[in-house]
Amino acid sequence: MDMQKGFKLKQLAGVSALALFACGAAQADTWRYAHEEYEGDVQDVFAHKFKEYIEDNSAHQLQIYRFGELGESDDIMEQTQAGILNFVNQSPGFTGxxxxxAQIFFIPYLMPTDMKDVVSFFRESDAINEKFPKLYAEKGLKLLKMYPEGEFVVTLDEPITTPEELKNKKVRVMTNPLLSETYSAFGATPTPLPWGEVYGALQTNMIQGQENPIxxxxxxxxxxxxxxxxxTGHGWFTTAMMANQDFYNGLSDQDKQLVQKASDYAxxxxxxxxxxxxxRALEKITSSSDEVTVTRLNEEQIAAFRARAPQVEAKFIEMTGERGQELLNTFKEDLEKVTN
Structure with missing residues (x-):
């Protein structure tokens, strides 16, 4: 059996096992939570802190599934909507x-780059804490927490400092139409790929770049x-932790409070x-490889990329209509409060 087939069988077995418990998910003492990252990564840290609070303050247990154990991002979202999973952590890059x-997070140069401002925004924003929960609820999801993971960094086959140097470069993007618009605006050729294919595609030069937190x-x-x-300073990677709406609604008031407090703690x-x-991550990278180069765009260089952002904003409004415009207005008002 080759590794890929073995992985697929293991994945199917895991999903089948979970399905056996789907009908009684709301009453289960063991809750199931899947995220998109590896052991020790930011979403894994959040999940384990959530688990810690749940298990320290109740008789419930939490089973965590990392990237690949139940499939890719789209798979774990489908399993959450179906009630097989109780909780899921998925970035707007896929939820879009x-x-x-939710694609608003991919309008370049909308978010600040200063961590203090970013954290204040997530804590205080009406867009995050009032408007987004209603949007998620329409899709059968209880949004529990949105949080930042890190500034976007672009990796390429060569250093660049201008949009013109991105011409004809295939840059991997998540399956997100607005993110594709962003890289088209930047001059690249956006290429949607699931995460599991990215390393190999870079290795074989099928794509020439990608973006992610460092x-x-x-x-x-x-x-x-x-x-x-x-x-490039064009944004922060954001993610969201949510529950199946029916599961959450079926919880006792005490358990709802427990879940909310666990989310805040995490x-x-x-x-x-x-x-x-x-x-710390950049230090590990540069000490591990002599081939790595680090380019930090200066303000003049950033201005050339920033000048292309309005067309992405216009595309966002075209895609989302009046609701998107209203959300964008609130987003900007919230950002102005924390950055001024």
Whole structure:
């Protein structure tokens, strides 16, 4: 049996086992939670802090599934909507196909780059804490927490400093129409790929680049096959933790409060974890490879990329209509409060 077939069988077996419990999910003492990352990565830290609080403050247990154990991002979302999973952590990069307004995080240069401002925004934003939960609820999901993971960093087959240098370069994007628009605006050729195919596609030059937070570039070994790191300052990777709505609604008031408090606890613990994480990850990368280059765009160079952002914003409004415009207005008002 080759490794790929073995992985598929293991994945199917895991899903089948979970399905046996789907009918009684709301009453189960063992809750099931899947996320998109590897052991020790940011989503894994959040999941384990959530688990810690749940198990320290109740008789419930939490089973965590990491990337690949139950499939890719789309798979675990489908399993959550079906009630097979109780909780899921998925970034708007994938949720954007389900909830178009979630793509707002991929409008370049909308988010600040200063971590203090970013964290304040997630804590205080009406867009995050009032509007997004209603949008997720329409899709059968109870949004429990949105949180930042790290600044986007682009990796390429060579260093670049201008949009013109991105011409004809295939850059992997998540399956997200607005992210494709962003890289088209930047001058590249956006190429949607599931995460499991990215390393091999970079290695074989099927694609020439991708974007991710620096900790994920280190954790996934992407720098080994895409060694030129470019800090463009165009945004932060955001993710969201949610529950199956029917499962959540079926909980007792005490358990609902428990879940909310566990989400708040995991958020605060994760914010502590990401403080300095990017610097530590970059140090690991540069000490592991002599081929890595690090390019930090200056303000003049950033201005050339920023000038292309309005067309992405216009595309967002075209895709989401009046609701998207209203959300964008609130988003900007919230950001102005924390950055001024």
């Amino acid at each position: 196909a389900l909830i178009p307004e 900790f994920w570039i280190e954790s996934g070994g992407l720098y080994e096959v895409s060694p030129n790191l470019i800090f 958020f605060e613990q994760t914010i502590e974890h990401i403080d300095g994480l990017a610097e």
